[in-house]
Amino acid sequence: MSEVIKITTPLSDEVVDSLKSGDQVSIKGILYTARDAAHKRLIDLLDHRDELPFDIKGQIIYYVGPTPAKPGAIIGSAGPTTSYRMDPYAPRLMEVGMKGMIGKGNRTQSVIDAMVKYKSIYFAAIGGAGALVARSIKKVEIIAYEDLGPEAIRKMEVEDFQAVVVNDTYGNDVYKEGMNKYKR
Amino acid sequence: MRTVEHASIIEAVKNLSMEANYDLATDVVTAFEKGKEQEESPTGKAIFSALLKNQNIARDEQVPMCQDTGFSVIYVELGQDVHIKGGSLEDSINEGVREGYADGYLRKSMCEPFTRKNTGDNTPAIIITEIVSGNKIKIVVAPKGGGSENMSRVTMLKPADGKEGIKEFVVNRCLEAGSNPCPPVIVGVGIGGSSEKAAILARKSLFREIGSKNSDPELSEMEADMLKRINDLGMGPQGLGGTQYALAVHIEKFPCHIAQLPVGVNICCHAARHKEVVL
Missing domain, CATH: 3.30.1330 (60s Ribosomal Protein L30; Chain: A;)
Structure with missing residues (x-):
């Protein structure tokens, strides 16, 4: 495997453009969580020209719905959820400044095209390794939509959050590249 | 006719819901080890290592291996010579799920299909029942991710x-x-x-x-x-x-x-x- 590239949020266009599909990254800084229901609400706000509950410029949205924290723990298990369900919403968020998404699984072509247009990166974390991923989360605060339970928007402080670049700003896709390499 | 108390069904479903989410069965772990050995891609090998590490953390700390602790698939083989006393099979299973998901700090993922409002306790379970001969009840708890x-x-x-x-x-x-x-x-x-x-x-x-x-x-x-x-x-x-x-x-x-x-x-x-x- 290639060397791990350290990146810190918020992401600049320069950092985003330097990343290539297949790169292993270690993320430090703030991640905002949102999944199905929260995305719907964020888009409703944009439709009504209202302000989002957080400044999305340069930020990464992590597609996750964690388990409840045990007493004394910061968070429960917190691995990525499948990303394609957020495909109908993702280009709108890129348009207003979102620079990265973390999830797992393939994106539709229109989302990959939007990543090129708006300079945004799609990262994958290891799906199903929720107990392991949780170790890189140092602080968690619910900042919106508490009524959504696991789907509430959380502000997470992470250190050495491991992920791989799936789609870069040049239209590449590690899923296709990886598959072609090992196809028989 | 053998009598089984509904409380024992609740207890079983509750405990199995937690166990299933905290600890993978040996056959799965063995399959990871074999997969790691056979995998040709270095990234793939690293993923198998991460999954084995994840399983160890989950088992040792008694936390869910995955944040999607699933909807509860409960498969029941009910002996036709069993009488359940104190409550219905369905209610007992759902109570077991309710208690297991609350006490085990498991994620509640069931919601109303249109409003998407969460039911709050991971019920109702998806129950598959087969009536078989005999006087025993076999219960399989198989949480499944979305x-x-x-x-x-x-x-x-x-x-x-x-x-x-x-x-x-x-x-x-x-x-x-x-x-x-x-x-x-x-x-x-x-x-x-x-x-x-x-x-x-x-x-x-x-x-x-x-x-x-x-x-x-x-x-x-x-x-x-x-x-x-x-x-x-x-x-x-x-x-x-x-x-x-x-x-x-x-x-x-x-x-x-x-x-x-x-x-x-x-x-x-x-x-x-x-x-x-x-x-």
Whole structure:
């Protein structure tokens, strides 16, 4: 495997453009969580020209719905959820400044095209390794939509959050590249 | 007639819900170790290592291995000579799920389909009941994640499609599923019956020990052939490229109508959770 590239949020266009599909990254800084229901609400706000509950410029949205924290723990298990369900919403968020998404699984072509247009990166974390991923989360605060339970928007402080670049700003896709390499 | 207290059903479902989410069965761990050895991609090998590490953390700290602690599939073989005292089977199972998901700090993922409002306690469970002979109750608790369940399909093939048609459908389903269902996966296949029977057979096939041989030599050969064809696609662990996308293919078969060839596919993520008890 290639060397791990350290990146810190918020992401600049320069950092985003330097990343290539297949790169292993270690993320430090703030991640905002949102999944199905929260995305719907964020888009409703944009439709009504209202302000989002957080400044999305340069930020990464992590597609996750964690388990409840045990007493004394910061968070429960917190691995990525499948990303394609957020495909109908993702280009709108890129348009207003979102620079990265973390999830797992393939994106539709229109989302990959939007990543090129708006300079945004799609990262994958290891799906199903929720107990392991949780170790890189140092602080968690619910900042919106508490009524959504696991789907509430959380502000997470992470250190050495491991992920791989799936789609870069040049239209590449590690899923296709990886598959072609090992196809028989 | 043997009497079983409903409280013992509640207790069993509660404990198995937690156990299933905290600790993978030995057959799954063994399959990870074998997969790591056989995987040709360095990234794929690293993913197997991470999954083994994840399992150790979950078991040692008694936390869920995956944040998607699933909807609760509860498969019951109810002996016809059993009388359940104190409450209904359905209520007892749902109470067990309620208590297990609250006390075990498991995620509650069930919601109303239109409003998407969460039911708050992970109920109702998906209960599959079979009445069998005898005076015992066998309960299998198999939490299933939404991401892999979304990749399930049922199709009604033409009898002329035959075995090759079935294989093609299953292999293509895996290709379309790609990285979505959290590979390495176990592919459950139900053949025959009716549309709903094929889906149930596919799910039940996932309860079989991973890597165990199908007792029907014809199905065993089909399983091996499909496993090779799926892995030859090159998708690998997490779909990032490699040789070990699927750990196993399991088939269950049942007779069907002369006009039909129903096929169900249920893809299970690597967090292949199922724990059982006999009361």
